[in-house]
Amino acid sequence: MTDKVSILIVDDEESVRDSLYSWFIDDGFHVECAENAKKALSILNETEFDIVLADIKMPGMDGMEMHRRIKALPMAPIVIIMTAFASVDTAVQALKDGAFDYVTKPFDPDDLSHLIRNAATQVALRTENENLKEKITSLVDVEDIIGESEALKKVLSEVESVAQSNSSVIITGESGTGKELVARAIHSNSSRKYFPLICVHCGSLTESLLESELFGHEKGAFTGATFNRKGRFEMADGGTVFLDEIATVSPKMQIELLRVLESKSFVRVGGNKEITSDFRVICATNRDLKSMVANGTFREDLYYRLNVVNIRIPPLRERIEDVSLLINHFIRKYCTSMSRDLISIEPAAMKHLEEFEYPGNVRELENMVERAIVVGNGKVIRLKDLPLGKEVISSSIESLDELEKKHIVKILEKYKWNISRSAKALNVDRATLYNKIRKYELKQE
Amino acid sequence: MEKPKIILISCGLFENDLTGRIEEDISHEFHYPVHLEECNLDLSRFYNPGRRQYNANGILKVLLDVAPREAVKTMGLLRVDLYIPILTYIFGQAALNGNSGIASLYRLRNELYGIQPDNALLIDRFSKVIIHELGHSFGLIHCTYPVCIMRSSTYVEDLDQKEKHFCYNCQAELNRKKQLGL
Numbered sequence: 001m002t003d004k005v006s007i008l009i010v011d012d013e014e015s016v017r018d019s020l021y022s023w024f025i026d027d028g029f030h031v032e033c034a035e036n037a038k039k040a041l042s043i044l045n046e047t048e049f050d051i052v053l054a055d056i057k058m059p060g061m062d063g064m065e066m067h068r069r070i071k072a073l074p075m076a077p078i079v080i081i082m083t084a085f086a087s088v089d090t091a092v093q094a095l096k097d098g099a100f101d102y103v104t105k106p107f108d109p110d111d112l113s114h115l116i117r118n119a120a121t122q123v124a125l126r127t128e129n130e131n132l133k134e135k136i137t138s139l140v141d142v143e144d145i146i147g148e149s150e151a152l153k154k155v156l157s158e159v160e161s162v163a164q165s166n167s168s169v170i171i172t173g174e175s176g177t178g179k180e181l182v183a184r185a186i187h188s189n190s191s192r193k194y195f196p197l198i199c200v201h202c203g204s205l206t207e208s209l210l211e212s213e214l215f216g217h218e219k220g221a222f223t224g225a226t227f228n229r230k231g232r233f234e235m236a237d238g239g240t241v242f243l244d245e246i247a248t249v250s251p252k253m254q255i256e257l258l259r260v261l262e263s264k265s266f267v268r269v270g271g272n273k274e275i276t277s278d279f280r281v282i283c284a285t286n287r288d289l290k291s292m293v294a295n296g297t298f299r300e301d302l303y304y305r306l307n308v309v310n311i312r313i314p315p316l317r318e319r320i321e322d323v324s325l326l327i328n329h330f331i332r333k334y335c336t337s338m339s340r341d342l343i344s345i346e347p348a349a350m351k352h353l354e355e356f357e358y359p360g361n362v363r364e365l366e367n368m369v370e371r372a373i374v375v376g377n378g379k380v381i382r383l384k385d386l387p388l389g390k391e392v393i394s395s396s397i398e399s400l401d402e403l404e405k406k407h408i409v410k411i412l413e414k415y416k417w418n419i420s421r422s423a424k425a426l427n428v429d430r431a432t433l434y435n436k437i438r439k440y441e442l443k444q445e
Numbered sequence: 446m447e448k449p450k451i452i453l454i455s456c457g458l459f460e461n462d463l464t465g466r467i468e469e470d471i472s473h474e475f476h477y478p479v480h481l482e483e484c485n486l487d488l489s490r491f492y493n494p495g496r497r498q499y500n501a502n503g504i505l506k507v508l509l510d511v512a513p514r515e516a517v518k519t520m521g522l523l524r525v526d527l528y529i530p531i532l533t534y535i536f537g538q539a540a541l542n543g544n545s546g547i548a549s550l551y552r553l554r555n556e557l558y559g560i561q562p563d564n565a566l567l568i569d570r571f572s573k574v575i576i577h578e579l580g581h582s583f584g585l586i587h588c589t590y591p592v593c594i595m596r597s598s599t600y601v602e603d604l605d606q607k608e609k610h611f612c613y614n615c616q617a618e619l620n621r622k623k624q625l626g627l
C-alpha cells in the first residue's frame with residue numbers, strides 16, 4: 001500500500017493545488033500543499049516528505065532555487081518539477097541538477113500516474129534498504145488463495161521467494177486451480193505492484209488480432225481513430241504481463257513473443273517510433289510444455305526464456321483437506337456480495353462436497369457453492385441444493401443466470417407479484433428485485 | 446423520511462439498456478436503490494473552445510445544487526469530453542467522502558481508438574468508472590489489488606483489466622464506511 005508515502009505540492013495556483021491534492025488523496029498518499037517556495041521550505045524543515053511536486057515558475061523564489069535548497073536538506077525528498085510547455089528547457093536543466101523527473105502542464109493522467117508510481121517505487125526501495133535487517137516478509141493480497149494443506153503452503157512459499165525477483169515464471173496446473181490468482185499474488189508482492197498487471201488470454205486471440213492487441217497502433221493507422229491505442233506490452237510498462245494459456249499461441253506468435261521478450265521494445269502498428277517497455281512475464285498453462293517442445297509444437301528458445309521458475313498448483317483432489325475452508329470462504333464471499341446474512345451448511349451436504357472428485361477443481365467448487373446459495377432457502381445449504389452427478393454440474397455451470405431467473409419467477413408467483421414480499425423472501429431489496437425483473441424481462445402472466 | 450438512494454442524473458441522451466444495466470450494476474455493488482433522473486443542464490457554459498472539452502469542476506458544482514435531498518450520493522452521467530485544468534482529460538471524478546461525482550463515457554468508446562464499436566464493453570466500462578467514483582465518494586482510496594474496481598486506471602483498456610466488483614478488503618471497508626455514515 002502507498003499509505004506511508006508523503007507528498008508535498010508546491011504551486012502558486014490554488015486550483016492546481018486543489019486538483020492535485022484530490023488526485024493524490026485518492027491514491028492514499030499523505031498530502032500537504034504550499035503556495036510558495038518559502039512556505040514549502042519551512043514545512044520541509046519541520047517534517048520529512050518523500051516526494052515534492054513543485055512548479056518551476058513561482059513568484060518570489062522559483063522552483064529551481066527551491067530545488068537547490070531542498071537538496072541541501074539532511075533527508076532530501078525526491079523532487080519532481082512541473083512546467084508549462086514553454087519552459088521545458090529549464091526543466092531539463094533541473095534534471096541535470098538532480099531532479100527526479102518533470103511533467104508538462106496540463107498533465108496526461110496516464111503519464112502522471114506513471115511518474116508517481118515510479119517515484120513511489122523509488123521511495124519503497126529506499127525504505128526497504130534501510131529496513132533490510134528487520135524486514136518481515138508476509139504475503140499480501142492472498143486472501144483469495146485459501147487452504148492450509150502442505151501442498152498449498154508449498155505454492156505460497158514459492159510465490160514468496162519468487163515475487164521479489166524479476167524472473168519469468170510459468171504457472172502450471174489443471175484448469176480451475178487458480179493460476180491467475182497465483183499470478184496476481186506474485187505481482188502484488190513484487191516491487192512492481194504499483195504498476196498494472198496486464199492479462200492476455202492467449203487462447204482467445206486470433207493471429208490477426210494479435211498485432212494491434214499486443215503492440216497497439218498510432219491514431220492514423222485506422223480511420224476514425226482519434227487517439228493512439230496502447231498495446232498490452234506498453235500498458236504493462238513498470239508492471240507485469242500475464243500470458244494465460246501460453247500453449248495455445250501459434251508458431252508465428254511464438255516468434256513475435258520471443259523477439260519482444262528479448263528486446264523489450266517494439267513499434268506500434270502504423271508507427272515508426274521504437275517503444276520500450278519494462279515488464280515482467282508470468283505465463284500459465286494446463287498443458288505439458290516440455291513435451292510440446294519435444295514434439296516441436298512449442299519453440300525451445302521461447303520455453304527456456306519463459307521457464308526460469310516453475311510453480312505447480314496441485315489439483316483440488318490432492319488437497320481435499322482444504323475443501324471445508326474453501327466452502328466457508330465462498331459462503332462468506334457470496335453472502336457478502338449478495339448482502340445476505342451468512343448461511344451455514346448441513347453436515348450431509350458438507351460430506352458430499354468433501355467426497356467429490358472435482359474435475360473442474362476450485363472453480364467448480366465455487367460454482368457449486370454460489371449456485372447453492374442462489375437456489376437455497378437462505379439459511380442453510382442442504383444436500384438437495386447441490387447437484388448430484390458430474391453431468392448435472394457441468395451443465396449447470398453456465399446456467400446460473402437461468403437458475404436465478406427461474407427462482408425469482410417461482411417466488412414472484414408464490415407471492416402473486418407482490419414486490420415487497422417477494423423481495424423479502426428473496427432476501428434482496430426492492431430495487432434489486434426490480435432490476436432483476438427488468439434484466440430477465442419478466443412479466444406477470 | 447424517504448429511503449436513502451443513489452441518484453443518477455443523466456445529462457445527455459442515453460439508451461435505456463445502458464442506464465438499466467448501470468442501475469443494476471450499482472445497486473448490486475452498493476445495495477442501495479438506484480434512481481435515474483434526467484436533467485436538461487446547459488453544458489455550453491462549461492465548454493472550453495481552446496481545448497474543445499468541458500470543465501468537470503464546473504459541472505460538478507452545478508450538480509451539487511440540483512442533487513436531491515434523499516440522495517446518499519448523486520452521480521452525473523455525461524457523454525462529453527471532460528477535463529480539469531491541470532489534466533488533459535478525465536473519465537470521471539468524485540471528491541473523497543463527498544456527496545456527488547460525475548463520469549463520462551466519451552473516452553470509453555472503442556471507436557476513438559480505431560477499433561470495432563462494442564456496446565456491451567462500453568456499458569461495462571462506464572459502469573466501472575461510475576462504481577469506482579462512487580467508491581471514492583464513500584471514502585475508499587485506490588487499491589493495489591490487480592482486479593479490484595478501486596484500482597486506479599487512467600487508460601481506457603486498463604478498465605477492462607478490472608472486475609466490476611470491490612475486492613474483499615475494499616468491500617469490508619465500504620461496509621464499514623456505510624455503517625458509520627448511517
Ligand SMILES: [Zn+2]
Binds near residue numbers: 026577587596597598
Ligand atoms: Zn480513483
Ligand SMILES: [Zn+2]
Binds near residue numbers: 595596613
Ligand atoms: Zn480493493
